[in-house]
Amino acid sequence: MSKARFITFEGVDGAGKSTGLEWFANALRERGVDLLVTREPGGTPLGEKLRELVLHESMHAETEAMLMFASRREHVEQVIRPALQRGTWVISDRFSDASFAYQGGGRGVPVAKLEQLEQWTHGDLQPDLTLLFDIPIEVARERLSNNASLDKFEREKGEFFDKVRQAYLARVARTPQRYAVIRAEKSLNEVQQQLADILAEL
Numbered sequence: 542m543s544k545a546r547f548i549t550f551e552g553v554d555g556a557g558k559s560t561g562l563e564w565f566a567n568a569l570r571e572r573g574v575d576l577l578v579t580r581e582p583g584g585t586p587l588g589e590k591l592r593e594l595v596l597h598e599s600m601h602a603e604t605e606a607m608l609m610f611a612s613r614r615e616h617v618e619q620v621i622r623p624a625l626q627r628g629t630w631v632i633s634d635r636f637s638d639a640s641f642a643y644q645g646g647g648r649g650v651p652v653a654k655l656e657q658l659e660q661w662t663h664g665d666l667q668p669d670l671t672l673l674f675d676i677p678i679e680v681a682r683e684r685l686s687n688n689a690s691l692d693k694f695e696r697e698k699g700e701f702f703d704k705v706r707q708a709y710l711a712r713v714a715r716t717p718q719r720y721a722v723i724r725a726e727k728s729l730n731e732v733q734q735q736l737a738d739i740l741a742e743l
């Protein structure tokens with residue numbers, strides 16, 4: 542395995558992304574890959590403080606978008622870029638696709654504004670691969686209903702998540718070569734098989 546890769550995991554809340562990420566990261570480590578796992582919003586001390594704010598305080602949709610990118614700016618400079626430069630692979634649990642899906646699709650922030658923030662924040666850096674955990678919203682909602690403490694986003698209505706899901710799929714349609722779409726409503730074993738197939742291609 543040569544150049545360090547930057548891989549992101551995406552999907553609506555309740556899609557099983559975090560479980561899939563853990564499996565995938567372990568599988569890469571078993572293959573001897575030097576790997577850093579991180580997350581957004583968060584990934585740095587400042588980013589984690591911003592995460593607390595955006596997940597629990599109500600605010601204007603564009604404030605929310607800017608805070609997501611502020612957290613990301615810090616994350617790219619302090620964590621992601623240095624790791625890739627020293628040859629460490631990076632897996633991030635969410636990245637800019639989440640801002641296009643949640644703030645863009647879910648909250649209606651114009652895509653052109655998000656593209657400006659993206660250009661500003663990481664114009665020269667994009668994930669090599671994004672795994673999108675796609676799932677019918679009813680199934681994701683059902684999975685979330687077992688969770689006792691829901692954050693601001695997880696408490697949104699099904700309609701919001703429908704828009705988030707459609708925005709993710711629209712991103713895939715625009716640049717399909719960057720994405721692998723996981724059919725996340727399948728059983729754990731079947732999801733792991735899909736992940737194993739992706740791993741084999743890396």
Ligand code: TMP
Nearest residue numbers: 554581582609635636639640643644694
């Ligand atoms: P998580 O539950 O996967 O850790 O993500 C936290 C929440 O933050 C999730 O509901 C999606 C949301 N989010 C955005 O709305 N925009 C973003 O840019 C990111 C990174 C996350």
